[in-house]
Amino acid sequence: MKRIVIFASGSGSNAENLVEYFNKSNVASVVQILTNNPQAKVLDRAKRLKVSALSFNKIALTESNDVLNLLHATKPDLIVLAGFLWKFPESIINEYPNKVINVHPALLPKFGGKGMYGMNVHQAVVEHKETETGITIHYVNENYDEGAIIFQAKCNVTPNDTAEDVAAKIHELEMEHFPKVVEQLLLKQD
Numbered sequence: 298m299k300r301i302v303i304f305a306s307g308s309g310s311n312a313e314n315l316v317e318y319f320n321k322s323n324v325a326s327v328v329q330i331l332t333n334n335p336q337a338k339v340l341d342r343a344k345r346l347k348v349s350a351l352s353f354n355k356i357a358l359t360e361s362n363d364v365l366n367l368l369h370a371t372k373p374d375l376i377v378l379a380g381f382l383w384k385f386p387e388s389i390i391n392e393y394p395n396k397v398i399n400v401h402p403a404l405l406p407k408f409g410g411k412g413m414y415g416m417n418v419h420q421a422v423v424e425h426k427e428t429e430t431g432i433t434i435h436y437v438n439e440n441y442d443e444g445a446i447i448f449q450a451k452c453n454v455t456p457n458d459t460a461e462d463v464a465a466k467i468h469e470l471e472m473e474h475f476p477k478v479v480e481q482l483l484l485k486q487d
Contacts, residue, residue, distance in 0.1 A: 299325035299483045302373040304381040305332050307415075309339025311379035311400065311471055316346045318476035325483050329371050333358065333383050359386050368393070375483055378437060379475070382414055387439050397437040398482065400475050402467045404449055405433040409442030419460040419467065427454050430463060432470045434478050448478045 301319065303312045309330070316327045330343040330350040343350030357363035365388055368376070378385065378399040390397055401409060403418045408430075413421070422430045431451035436444035450473075452466040 298323070299374040299486070300372055301325050301327045301375050301377055301479065301483075302329045302331065302368060302371055303327055303377045303379050304385075305330060305337065305339040305379045306334050306382040307337055307339065307380045309337065309342040309380070310468070311475055312339050313342045313346060314472050315377065315379065315476050315479065316343075316348055318480075322480065324480050325374065328373070329367075331364065331367070333381070339380075355383070358383065362388075365389055365392060374486060375479065377479060380415075384411075384441060385437050390437060390439065395436060398447065398479070399435055399437050399442075399444070400471055401433045401435065401442050402430075402464075402471070403433065404429070404431045404451065405435060405442055405446060409433075411441050413442065416460055416464065419463040422454060422463050423458060423460050426456070430454050430467065432467060432474065434475065447482065448474065450474050 303315060305312045312330055319326050327348055330339060330348055332339050332352045335352040340350050353364055376393055376397040408418045408421050429451050431449055433446055434448040435446045438444040450470045452470060454463060
């Protein structure tokens, strides 16, 4: 069985979807959920789903090896960023080459970079009068949202769509595609 570690900062709907998907899979399981936000709803979801979960601070992630040592002990085959809002440290990326991925709520390279997450992205899509948007699953490198693209899925944006409408469409794409892409990546590792 392959081992997945998820990093999340917020409510954790993608994390929960991944846990539930892999609970029915013989390919992998989510063994740990880590968050930079001690109040994140993802911690409640992890508890309910019976998945080990911990929160950490910036020092543990970027100035010490605490999170890296935790990952060494956990031995993940894939590290999945699912709504994780901090820049991911190069020390971990270098230690796990091509094993750290992220889901971004837009069609990169559009609407990526520092500060482009969640409703900020959806608002930008609406303000720029885009006719389509989507999700991008990509490898994580040292720059925000610039790693190699693994997968994209698109949806239409109508002139009447609000940022909330776009968010709902993106959420559907994430729920449908993210677990399957993670599973395909893990199957290719053999």
